[in-house]
Amino acid sequence: MKPASTVIRQLFVAVLVAGLLGCAGAGQTTGEFVDDSSITTKVKTKLFNDPATSGWQISVRTDGGVVYLTGVVASATEKARAGELARSVAGVKSVRNELTVK
Structure with a gap:
């Protein structure tokens, strides 16, 4: 009989793997989903760290390497900078800049 900690560890790993597989979007492999998530995180980080962009106002979504930027920004310059x-960001195939200037 296996110790309880080993069984719990195996159960945790199984749940984690099932969760990652379930997170992949329709038509996406787990690897593509992870790549898209990584791209989104890197883009958001750049937006937050750049003084010319307001990271809180810009939403980022990535699908198949295509980055979608949505939200409201203060100027055309900020939109272009975003x-x-x-x-x-490495791995970005194209950017759909759908930001609205107000």
Whole structure:
């Protein structure tokens, strides 16, 4: 009989793997989902760290390497800068800059 800690560890790993597999979107493999999530995180980080962009106002979604930027920004310059930052992330195939200037 296995010790309880080993059984719990195996159960935890099984649940974690099932969760990752379940997170993949329709038509996406787990690897593609992880890559898209990584791209989204890197883009958001760049937006937060850049003084010219308001990271809180910009939503980022990535699907198949295509980054979608949505939200409201203060100027055309900020919109353009957000697009530049998104394009600079490794793995980005294209950027759909749908930001609204108010």
